[in-house]
Amino acid sequence: MASFPKVSRMKAPALQAGDTVGIVAPASNVKPDDLEAGCATLRDLGYKPFYFESILERDLYFAGSAAFQEPAVATTMRMHAATVTSATVK
Numbered sequence: 001m002a003s004f005p006k007v008s009r010m011k012a013p014a015l016q017a018g019d020t021v022g023i024v025a026p027a028s029n030v031k032p033d034d035l036e037a038g039c040a041t042l043r044d045l046g047y048k049p050f051y052f053e054s055i056l057e058r059d060l061y062f063a064g065s066a067a068f069q070e071p072a073v074a075t076t077m078r079m080h081a082a083t084v085t086s087a088t089v090k
């Protein structure tokens with residue numbers, strides 16, 4: 001049987017009340033009602049939801065424009081650059 005090297009793992013710090021949680025939609029589009037329901041739940045849990053207005057843009061079934069779709073990594077990096085987020089959810 002193959003032996004794999006041990007990999008050290010990082011554990012993200014626990015979220016605290018008042019932390020900002022960034023929301024991204026790297027693939028499928030988001031329905032406004034679903035987005036607001038999710039934001040309301042995050043607020044009820046004590047977090048501050050943050051998202052770019054472009055999350056509501058739609059091209060066929062994609063979030064945003066399919067012609068100019070940013071890869072998920074780029075969207076996540078933009079999220080972190082725009083605000084200090086404690087977490088990013090998709």
